[in-house]
Amino acid sequence: MVPKVVFGKGSYEQLAEIIKPQRKSKAPFVFIVDDVFKESNEVIDKIPLNFNDKILYVSADEEPKTKQIDEIVQNLKSEFNYTPSGIIGIGGGSILDVTKAVSIMLTNPGNARDYQGWDLVKKKAVYHVGIPTISGTGSEVSRTTVLTGPTKKLGINSDFTPFDQVILDPDLTIGVPKDQWFYTGMDCFIHCVESLNGTFLNAFSESYGEKAYDLCKEIFVENKISEEEKRGKLMMASWHGGMSIAYSQVGIAHAMSYGLSYVLGTKHGIGNCIVFNQLEKYYGEDVVLFKEMVERFDITIPKNVCGNLSEIQMNTMIDVALGLVPLWENALGKDWESIMTRDVLKALYLKM
Amino acid sequence: MVPKVVFGKGSYEQLAEIIKPQRKSKAPFVFIVDDVFKESNEVIDKIPLNFNDKILYVSADEEPKTKQIDEIVQNLKSEFNYTPSGIIGIGGGSILDVTKAVSIMLTNPGNARDYQGWDLVKKKAVYHVGIPTISGTGSEVSRTTVLTGPTKKLGINSDFTPFDQVILDPDLTIGVPKDQWFYTGMDCFIHCVESLNGTFLNAFSESYGEKAYDLCKEIFVENKISEEEKRGKLMMASWHGGMSIAYSQVGIAHAMSYGLSYVLGTKHGIGNCIVFNQLEKYYGEDVVLFKEMVERFDITIPKNVCGNLSEIQMNTMIDVALGLVPLWENALGKDWESIMTRDVLKALYLKM
Numbered sequence: 001m002v003p004k005v006v007f008g009k010g011s012y013e014q015l016a017e018i019i020k021p022q023r024k025s026k027a028p029f030v031f032i033v034d035d036v037f038k039e040s041n042e043v044i045d046k047i048p049l050n051f052n053d054k055i056l057y058v059s060a061d062e063e064p065k066t067k068q069i070d071e072i073v074q075n076l077k078s079e080f081n082y083t084p085s086g087i088i089g090i091g092g093g094s095i096l097d098v099t100k101a102v103s104i105m106l107t108n109p110g111n112a113r114d115y116q117g118w119d120l121v122k123k124k125a126v127y128h129v130g131i132p133t134i135s136g137t138g139s140e141v142s143r144t145t146v147l148t149g150p151t152k153k154l155g156i157n158s159d160f161t162p163f164d165q166v167i168l169d170p171d172l173t174i175g176v177p178k179d180q181w182f183y184t185g186m187d188c189f190i191h192c193v194e195s196l197n198g199t200f201l202n203a204f205s206e207s208y209g210e211k212a213y214d215l216c217k218e219i220f221v222e223n224k225i226s227e228e229e230k231r232g233k234l235m236m237a238s239w240h241g242g243m244s245i246a247y248s249q250v251g252i253a254h255a256m257s258y259g260l261s262y263v264l265g266t267k268h269g270i271g272n273c274i275v276f277n278q279l280e281k282y283y284g285e286d287v288v289l290f291k292e293m294v295e296r297f298d299i300t301i302p303k304n305v306c307g308n309l310s311e312i313q314m315n316t317m318i319d320v321a322l323g324l325v326p327l328w329e330n331a332l333g334k335d336w337e338s339i340m341t342r343d344v345l346k347a348l349y350l351k352m
Numbered sequence: 353m354v355p356k357v358v359f360g361k362g363s364y365e366q367l368a369e370i371i372k373p374q375r376k377s378k379a380p381f382v383f384i385v386d387d388v389f390k391e392s393n394e395v396i397d398k399i400p401l402n403f404n405d406k407i408l409y410v411s412a413d414e415e416p417k418t419k420q421i422d423e424i425v426q427n428l429k430s431e432f433n434y435t436p437s438g439i440i441g442i443g444g445g446s447i448l449d450v451t452k453a454v455s456i457m458l459t460n461p462g463n464a465r466d467y468q469g470w471d472l473v474k475k476k477a478v479y480h481v482g483i484p485t486i487s488g489t490g491s492e493v494s495r496t497t498v499l500t501g502p503t504k505k506l507g508i509n510s511d512f513t514p515f516d517q518v519i520l521d522p523d524l525t526i527g528v529p530k531d532q533w534f535y536t537g538m539d540c541f542i543h544c545v546e547s548l549n550g551t552f553l554n555a556f557s558e559s560y561g562e563k564a565y566d567l568c569k570e571i572f573v574e575n576k577i578s579e580e581e582k583r584g585k586l587m588m589a590s591w592h593g594g595m596s597i598a599y600s601q602v603g604i605a606h607a608m609s610y611g612l613s614y615v616l617g618t619k620h621g622i623g624n625c626i627v628f629n630q631l632e633k634y635y636g637e638d639v640v641l642f643k644e645m646v647e648r649f650d651i652t653i654p655k656n657v658c659g660n661l662s663e664i665q666m667n668t669m670i671d672v673a674l675g676l677v678p679l680w681e682n683a684l685g686k687d688w689e690s691i692m693t694r695d696v697l698k699a700l701y702l703k704m
Contacts, residue, residue, distance in 0.1 A: 001353060001354065001355050001356060001357060002353065002355075003353050003354075003355040004353065004511075005353060005556075007554060007555070007556035007599060008554055008556075159356075168556070170555070202359060202360055202584070203359070203522070203581070203584030203585055203587065203588050204357075204359035204360070204520070204584075204588060206588075207563055207567060207585070207588040207589075207591075207592060208563075210563070210566075211559055211560075211562070211563040211592075214562075215559060229555070232554070232555030233555055233559070235555065236555050236556060236558075236559040237559075239559075240559060240563075247359060
């Protein structure tokens with residue numbers, strides 16, 4: 001779990017004070033920042049750059065890749081003689097995942113793809129801080145960093161993945177475009193549905209999942225609170241949703257969304273929405289509720305995204321999705337393979 | 353925050369595996385265990401004693417004292433040449449607080465009383481693990497360890513106080529006597545009421561407080577779930593309630609209960625109940641709900657506990673309670689001193 005967190009409007013301004021005790025002589029802080037903030041005074045001007053500290057702008061247009069992580073790490077090793085004092089990620093789920101992966105790969109040998117899986121990381125990562133600027137992914141609290149590698153889309157799940165420090169400042173989410181706000185918020189909603197309906201559920205995950213689910217309903221269904229309250233509550237929903245899956249697992253929507261993303265490059269939030277929209281058979285009333293929310297906020301969910309896939313592409317998509325065994329087992333139980341055959345999965349993808 | 357936690361029925365059996373990597377050559381693990389478990393096979397036989405490891409039985413009949421901590425630390429320093437590899441607390445809030453305080457005082461100079469307050473601890477504590485055997489105190493997750501010292505009852509609140517590891521095994525709470533179960537569960541309920549009605553509230557504390565409050569209602573009001581489910585849910589309620597106050601503060605019931613405890617030695621759980629029972633003016637409907645729960649479970653709340661106090665005792669009680677400034681400020685706002693005068697407080701105590 002994340003050992004330290006601060007929360008509150010304006011808490012971003014505590015960044016300098018928070019990271020200061022971690023500075024080691026000659027070793028820089030590296031700030032990995034979503035490049036949409038390049039011109040943002042609110043975000044950039046408050047980054048406490050000192051000595052040889054560096055800002056690295058990263059685009060979140062594509063999902064993070066193992067190769068991208070290796071390149072960033074290689075460049076940092078070439079540029080600096082000392083392992084950085086800390087890596088600070090400022091952005092959405094992609095940027096936070098890049099931050100976590102870079103901090104791991106700065107201290108562990110080999111390539112990022114070698115660590116896709118569960119508990120393969122052996123050495124403590126560089127001190128890393130997560131500062132989310134959009135709410136819903138749960139990346140700020142999770143023990144994974146999801147990467148697309150040469151053969152699979154799979155996270156680096158380890159005890160060393162979680163941030164050492166998180167700063168939750170709801171004001172940083174001001175200005176997120178509506179569609180993106182919705183897709184990412186639904187990532188959280190879907191985390192909860194998958195966790196609460198999974199076979200891995202226990203009272204720990206349940207209590208977090210229920211709270212995040214209730215908060216999502218307050219924001220996206222009841223819709224009676226101010227924008228400011230929504231920002232604070234959605235940030236906490238993301239946090240609790242992330243905690244819920246940290247101790248259980250996600251399910252069908254995530255497994256299928258990983259397939260979409262691997263073959264088509266679909267971003268995670270929208271990918272989850274495309275998939276979840278077709279999962280009424282598995283997540284019944286929650287899919288009905290999801291469709292109501294889509295309508296209420298006048299959101300467009302892309303259709304016919306799999307219609308033109310080649311057979312090879314479709315098979316790859318199915319392979320990537322079915323490879324995520326714990327997700328299927330959580331969703332459908334130990335006999336999941338007899339329920340979710342390749343044909344059933346293909347038919348589902350073709351509806352999307 | 354607590355960086356590592358495991359949850360689940362039977363998770364206590366993972367203790368050996370969890371602490372093993374922390375063992376330093378010749379440095380023992382010290383298990384601080386509530387002496388009610390002296391004859392318990394379930395608890396004692398599963399403690400993984402090796403080499404020079406030691407079990408230290410501690411009574412929870414009285415609230416932890418600074419002097420008691422100093423004595424335990426002195427004895428451990430005399431008995432062992434090496435600072436322990438870890439301190440593992442197995443018991444209720446008192447035992448967990450003793451564990452946290454001992455682990456701090458093994459690495460910090462001076463006496464425990466020197467650290468009563470906020471952020472006075474400068475050195476990292478010895479690795480410490482918390483294993484609650486009753487639910488409600490929130491001690492398993494909090495950044496305080498509440499001690500009665502020569503001049504005050506006040507916690508050692510610091511970044512080094514929280515456990516490095518917590519094991520939440522609901523089965524360990526089997527067999528708690530009904531009254532104790534209720535009083536300690538109400539400690540959690542009161543944490544939530546005080547946090548949710550406090551002026552320090554923010555969306556972080558609110559989301560945790562609301563969840564814990566809802567779980568308490570599920571257990572103590574709706575009363576529709578199995579005993580096993582209740583154990584898991586109350587353990588999580590305690591956790592979330594503790595998280596809620598970690599980022600806000602408690603209020604009137606806790607301030608007054610500390611006074612009771614300091615002068616009369618009243619245990620914390622029952623003390624909170626004695627006080628909360630008389631706070632309808634301040635916590636309205638929640639006190640009504642509390643009284644319903646008391647009736648439903650046929651619990652006796654002691655009465656007339658302050659009737660025979662000397663004037664000196666009453667003044668000391670008032671001094672101790674009013675000394676807890678942040679609690680009053682949270683409960684009643686910045687002008688709390690004009691609302692909670694010594695006379696008002698005395699009148700409240702005399703009703704108890």
